[in-house]
Amino acid sequence: MLGWIGLSIALLxxxxxxxxxxxxxxxxxxxxxxxxSILACVIGAAASISALVSGLEQSFLAGWPLxxxxxxxxxxxxxxxxxxxxxxxxGLVTVYGAGYLQAYIGKRRLxxxxxxxxxxxxxxxxxxxxxxxxxxxxxxxxxxxxxxxxVTFENEREDVRRAGMTYLIASQLGxxxxxxxxxxxxxxxxxxxxxxxxxxxxxxxxxxxxxxLLAVVGFGTKAGFWPVHIWLPDAHPAAPSHVSALMSGVMxxxxxxxxxxxxxxxxxxxxxxxxxxxxxxxxxxIAGVLHALAQHDLKRLLAYHSVENIGIIAxxxxxxxxxxxxxxxxVAFLGYAGALLHVLNHxxxxxxxxxxxxxxxxxxxxxxxESLGGLYRRMPITxxxxxxxxxxxxGLPPLNGFVSEWxxxxxxxxxxxxxxxxxxxxxxxxxxxxxxxxxxxxxxxxKAFGVVFLGEARTSVVTNAHEAGGTMxxxxxxxxxxxxxxxxxxxxxxxxxxxxxxxxxxxxxxVEALGSLTAITRVATMLAGLILVLxxxxxxxxxxxxVSQAPTWGCGxxxxxxxxxxxxxxxxxxxxRPFMALIPTRIRRDGPNGFFPxxxxxxxHLGDAAGERVLAPxxxxxxQALSRVRIIQQGRVQLYLVYIxxxxxxxxxxxxxxxxxx
Amino acid sequence: MLEIVIHIALLILFPPLxxxxxNKTKSWFAGRNGPPLLQAYFDIAKLLRxxxxxxxxxxxxxxxxxxxxxxxxxxxxxxLPLASNVAPLGFTxxxxxxxxxxxxSRFFTMxxxxxxxxxxxxxxxxxxxxxxxPAEPALFLSLAIVCIPAKAASFQAAWSALPWALWGGAHxxxxxxxxxxxxxxxxxxxxxxxxxxxTHLELTMIHEVMVLDHSGPDFAFILYGSAVKLFVIAALLxxxxxxxxxxxxxxxxxxxxxxxxxxxxxxxxxxxTVARLRLTRVPQFLIGASVLxxxxxxxxxxRGTA
Numbered sequence: 001m002l003g004w005i006g007l008s009i010a011l012l013x014x015x016x017x018x019x020x021x022x023x024x025x026x027x028x029x030x031x032x033x034x035x036x037s038i039l040a041c042v043i044g045a046a047a048s049i050s051a052l053v054s055g056l057e058q059s060f061l062a063g064w065p066l067x068x069x070x071x072x073x074x075x076x077x078x079x080x081x082x083x084x085x086x087x088x089x090x091g092l093v094t095v096y097g098a099g100y101l102q103a104y105i106g107k108r109r110l111x112x113x114x115x116x117x118x119x120x121x122x123x124x125x126x127x128x129x130x131x132x133x134x135x136x137x138x139x140x141x142x143x144x145x146x147x148x149x150x151v152t153f154e155n156e157r158e159d160v161r162r163a164g165m166t167y168l169i170a171s172q173l174g175x176x177x178x179x180x181x182x183x184x185x186x187x188x189x190x191x192x193x194x195x196x197x198x199x200x201x202x203x204x205x206x207x208x209x210x211x212x213l214l215a216v217v218g219f220g221t222k223a224g225f226w227p228v229h230i231w232l233p234d235a236h237p238a239a240p241s242h243v244s245a246l247m248s249g250v251m252x253x254x255x256x257x258x259x260x261x262x263x264x265x266x267x268x269x270x271x272x273x274x275x276x277x278x279x280x281x282x283x284x285x286i287a288g289v290l291h292a293l294a295q296h297d298l299k300r301l302l303a304y305h306s307v308e309n310i311g312i313i314a315x316x317x318x319x320x321x322x323x324x325x326x327x328x329x330x331v332a333f334l335g336y337a338g339a340l341l342h343v344l345n346h347x348x349x350x351x352x353x354x355x356x357x358x359x360x361x362x363x364x365x366x367x368x369x370e371s372l373g374g375l376y377r378r379m380p381i382t383x384x385x386x387x388x389x390x391x392x393x394x395g396l397p398p399l400n401g402f403v404s405e406w407x408x409x410x411x412x413x414x415x416x417x418x419x420x421x422x423x424x425x426x427x428x429x430x431x432x433x434x435x436x437x438x439x440x441x442x443x444x445x446x447k448a449f450g451v452v453f454l455g456e457a458r459t460s461v462v463t464n465a466h467e468a469g470g471t472m473x474x475x476x477x478x479x480x481x482x483x484x485x486x487x488x489x490x491x492x493x494x495x496x497x498x499x500x501x502x503x504x505x506x507x508x509x510x511v512e513a514l515g516s517l518t519a520i521t522r523v524a525t526m527l528a529g530l531i532l533v534l535x536x537x538x539x540x541x542x543x544x545x546x547v548s549q550a551p552t553w554g555c556g557x558x559x560x561x562x563x564x565x566x567x568x569x570x571x572x573x574x575x576x577r578p579f580m581a582l583i584p585t586r587i588r589r590d591g592p593n594g595f596f597p598x599x600x601x602x603x604x605h606l607g608d609a610a611g612e613r614v615l616a617p618x619x620x621x622x623x624q625a626l627s628r629v630r631i632i633q634q635g636r637v638q639l640y641l642v643y644i645x646x647x648x649x650x651x652x653x654x655x656x657x658x659x660x661x662x
Numbered sequence: 663m664l665e666i667v668i669h670i671a672l673l674i675l676f677p678p679l680x681x682x683x684x685n686k687t688k689s690w691f692a693g694r695n696g697p698p699l700l701q702a703y704f705d706i707a708k709l710l711r712x713x714x715x716x717x718x719x720x721x722x723x724x725x726x727x728x729x730x731x732x733x734x735x736x737x738x739x740x741x742l743p744l745a746s747n748v749a750p751l752g753f754t755x756x757x758x759x760x761x762x763x764x765x766x767s768r769f770f771t772m773x774x775x776x777x778x779x780x781x782x783x784x785x786x787x788x789x790x791x792x793x794x795x796p797a798e799p800a801l802f803l804s805l806a807i808v809c810i811p812a813k814a815a816s817f818q819a820a821w822s823a824l825p826w827a828l829w830g831g832a833h834x835x836x837x838x839x840x841x842x843x844x845x846x847x848x849x850x851x852x853x854x855x856x857x858x859x860x861t862h863l864e865l866t867m868i869h870e871v872m873v874l875d876h877s878g879p880d881f882a883f884i885l886y887g888s889a890v891k892l893f894v895i896a897a898l899l900x901x902x903x904x905x906x907x908x909x910x911x912x913x914x915x916x917x918x919x920x921x922x923x924x925x926x927x928x929x930x931x932x933x934x935t936v937a938r939l940r941l942t943r944v945p946q947f948l949i950g951a952s953v954l955x956x957x958x959x960x961x962x963x964x965r966g967t968a
Contacts, residue, residue, distance in 0.1 A: 396766045413815035432799035439798035443791035450776030519753030530733035545713035552717040552778045566784020574792035
């Protein structure tokens with residue numbers, strides 16, 4: 001199987017180079033890049049799914065050691081699961097992207113978008129099968145840099161360049177923590193080989209704790225843990241929509257993969273790791289969804305929802321760790337399985353939603369939901385698939401989001417009942433947090449779907465809107481069907497994550513809890529049946545009766561206009577009011593002034609507390625502390641010569657003392 | 663088998679009667695005769711016989727609203743035990759699905775309201791969403807309280823593990839859960855002090871204003887759906903106070919009906935004696951319920967519930 005995956009990496013790199021070589025001919029580079037990526041994804045998806053199903057474990061060590069490390073590849077159920085996510089979602093997004101990029105033909109060179117897209121997929125595949133620290137970091141950096149070039153595709157826009165820089169800084173700061181972590185692990189094991197990490201000396205408790213914290217910060221920056229999530233809401237709106245779909249759907253999950261892989265090196269986890277991740281999950285989830293509510297830029301809103309969903313994944317991992325540390329196999333399995341399945345589910349519905357947002361941008365030229373409305377009649381397929389994605393992301397049955405949240409919930413209930421009280425309370429804290437996140441997410445997506453697709457058009461941008469083309473429509477339809485399939489048949493979906501969850505929790509799947517999954521299918525079928533029956537009842541009742549059309553009831557007002565519809569800002573105002581203390585708000589108010597006021601303006605901007613109240617002061621303090629060290633760097637060459645001489649003398653003394661001492 | 667038939671019959675036939683009991687209680691307080699006990703049945707039957715008017719603005723989302731909402735509420739009713747401690751579709755983990763089915767119903771009601779493009783209905787949807795947010799943690803914390811002694815997130819396990827005594831609710835944790843659930847019930851079913859089902863001014867409505875444009879059979883589904891929702895959440899509360907064990911047969915049915923009637927009278931008393939809260943105060947009321955349930959959960963965890 002590794003051979004096939006290697007082949008798909010080779011195909012991706014070859015097509016990336018091909019697209020780059022053909023940079024003068026946009027259509028051919030589009031064709032080369034897309035064909036290569038689709039082929040690679042089909043081959044890779046088939047290989048990784050069959051590896052997942054057969055439970056195959058493989059390893060490959062190249063005979064030629066490179067100066068930067070060795071090529072050591074491996075395949076286990078965790079890798080196979082993440083490979084499945086990468087290949088399936090990337091394949092669908094590639095097809096969508098081929099349609100999406102059509103609009104740019106003749107306006108700008110497409111080659112960078114294609115080359116770096118394929119390179120990024122190749123890098124993600126490589127890092128998931130990497131079994132060597134250095135090789136892993138190289139793949140990680142290629143992924144990060146390729147993403148930077150994708151985010152800055154439309155680099156003539158100032159906001160895009162800013163977003164690109166924010167992303168680059170965040171990702172390089174994050175990777176610094178990973179360097180430190182791998183250095184510590186490598187020093188402990190005497191090698192950067194992952195097999196040595198697991199087989200060799202188990203890190204001491206304090207070393208494992210430090211490595212865990214470094215991994216949480218380093219991988220958390222990529223995944224989008226609060227407060228280091230702030231690059232996400234900038235980068236996603238800046239990037240082309242298929243890039244955002246892949247970034248949010250798959251790339252940020254590489255942070256989750258990295259964290260899970262690291263956990264496997266660190267031996268038995270103490271319970272505080274679980275508590276920490278549950279805490280991070282609660283804060284990340286609630287902060288993400290609250291900020292999402294405040295957004296009126298559709299893609300920014302979706303980006304904040306990625307933060308929220310990463311919070312849910314962190315909750316699942318935290319509960320898994322809590323269970324594992326207390327040797328409670330049921331809790332551990334449920335937590336990890338919920339987190340992993342949510343990785344796949346979020347990949348599906350978030351790429352679907354970003355593709356929907358892309359189609360809207362394509363059709364109307366705006367991301368501002370306040371100027372949309374009534375798009376449903378003009379874009380029925382995008383509307384329907386966006387609705388499926390919205391219901392799924394809110395975790396509502398009978399779609400896939402519910403299944404993974406259900407696993408986390410059941411794990412939390414079980415943890416609260418079974419674990420010692422002080423840790424059980426942590427697990428239980430996840431329950432009201434998930435409930436709150438769910439209710440806020442539902443409000444946010446009713447707003448997003450309702451204001452964009454329902455009602456009447458608010459501005460004229462909507463009137464010329466058209467449905468997305470076939471290459472953009474089909475990926476959305478297929479993704480929506482996958483969301484429904486997982487929701488209605490969770491037993492099958494859990495088969496995909498069970499081997500990996502088993503590997504992480506080191507326990508067999510709990511038979512009783514998973515048996516309940518068939519009951520979810522039963523209820524979903526019952527729900528579908530009831531809805532069908534009610535629809536038929538209504539149809540029969542209305543047959544032969546007068547069914548007429550009329551304007552919407554406006555309480556007797558005869559001349560309603562579309563501008564009188566409820567706006568997104570007014571929809572969320574009562575929701576956000578209790579939370580306003582948490583969101584930094586800038587208000588600019590001008591007038592009405594004087595006895596005969598002519599005009600008045602009011603502007604309100606809701607910022608991000610993590611950036612403005614946590615990271616900005618922290619980085620200021622850090623820089624201030626570093627400026628104290630600046631006295632040794634005066635810019636005088638003579639002084640530097642003194643430093644060199646002093647260093648030499650010290651080294652000489654140290655060395656001589658060492659010799660004589662021996 | 664008989665238990666399933668009884669369950670479905672109770673779920674389908676009884677809910678509108680609860681509305682009748684509430685209205686009779688309110689009429690008694692006001693010194694009126696009030697509408698007949700079966701008025702809600704008459705209303706639903708009348709609406710089912712009518713045609714329909716749809717707004718030109720709406721799409722199929724508007725038409726899907728009432729049926730998805732009623733369908734998911736009925737499904738929730740099939741998961742929740744009524745006259746015994748088992749339900750036709752119950753399973754381990756069903757408490758979560760129960761709450762999320764209510765959420766699905768709310769999602770589609772709100773989407774249908776926004777589909778009309780009416781400012782009033784958008785306002786109603788916004789308020790519904792705003793009050794659902796603080797109510798949801800209260801509901802889940804209460805469910806956690808009853809599930810802790812059972813060591814499983816399932817209604818059947820919870821009702822089997824709760825102490826079977828007429829005053830099972832005398833334990834502080836369950837009492838907290840019951841009070842929080844009562845507040846959730848009032849909010850979820852748009853009763854005073856959160857919402858007033860009898861108000862006639864669109865600006866002050868919450869649930870009623872969301873369904874202004876529905877008519878005929880659609881509106882019948884909505885009326886019936888809200889009756890079922892009230893009946894189901896009241897049944898949940900009845901079980902917290904008085905967990906009806908398995909195999910009680912008709913005694914169980916009688917206990918459930920008594921409990922439902924008592925809660926309906928209590929709602930009637932609350933509606934007759936308490937003023938409606940100002941809209942900005944409602945979240946505080948519901949956050950209060952969540953805090954109470956949180957304290958109850960802490961008691962249940964640290965002191966035990968036995």
